[in-house]
Amino acid sequence: MSTVTMNISLTDDLKAFVDARIKARGYSSASEYVRDLVRRDEERAAEERFVALIQEGIDSGPATRTWDEQRDAWTARIATARAAKAAARP
DSSP, X not given: OOOOOOOOOOOHHHHHHHHHHHHHHTOSSHHHHHHHHHHHHHHHHHHXXXXXXXXXXXXXXXXXXXXXXXXXXXXXXXXXXXXXXXHHOO
16 A cells, blocks of 8 residues: 655654653554554444444334345345446457
8 A cells, every 4th residue: 555644743742641651552663653543443433333323223223124125125136236247348
């Protein structure tokens, strides 16, 4: 995966904090530490989206289809999508 360079400005206190975290947690560089922070934030955002979707499902009320009916509907949607994709190929 390609990488890009970003530059950030920190106060002296924040720079000291970053340096202490790098040393305490065994990171090899500030870049590695920041990448880890971004990855963790990305994971938290994904978890928040997941929880919101679960809550949306709960708030929508009782299910109106049985599991078998829902599975059949999904199977039909997948089959339709695959057929459309196959038809679009040259």
